Amino acid sequence: MNVEELKKIREKTQREMDLRNGEKAIKVVVGMGTCGIAAGARPVMAAIKDELARQNAQNITVIQSGCAGFCEQEPLMDIFRSRGKKVTYGKVSPDKARKIVVEHILGGRVVNEFVFAQEK
Ligand code: FES
Numbered sequence: 001m002n003v004e005e006l007k008k009i010r011e012k013t014q015r016e017m018d019l020r021n022g023e024k025a026i027k028v029v030v031g032m033g034t035c036g037i038a039a040g041a042r043p044v045m046a047a048i049k050d051e052l053a054r055q056n057a058q059n060i061t062v063i064q065s066g067c068a069g070f071c072e073q074e075p076l077m078d079i080f081r082s083r084g085k086k087v088t089y090g091k092v093s094p095d096k097a098r099k100i101v102v103e104h105i106l107g108g109r110v111v112n113e114f115v116f117a118q119e120k
Helices: 003-021 034-038 041-054 094-106
Strands: 026-031 060-065 077-081 087-089 115-118
Touching (some): 026 041, 034 041, 041 060, 077 094
Antiparallel strands (some): 077 087, 087 115
């Protein structure tokens, strides 16, 4: 086995470990409590899933949460990037959700104009 082959094995192993540990994973959480749904969280969730599929995005988990206690900011969308800070977007519409998917989740740039709260 030569150095090149060893390097390839190491890179492959690293990729698998990253996946297992979720090192490159992103988690998206949409508030689907009663007031989130009343404010339009269902079409927001559908838009997020559709845009992720359209962009063929990998290693991204989308889940729903319950009431977060900020009714007036619903629908809420949290983005957790491993080793990153949590960013919460408020009053998310389907169009805003698609923009957040493209710019923040895939592009790595927080969409400041829609941010409700951000971990320091
Ligand atoms: S009822 Fe609105 S955030 Fe809980």
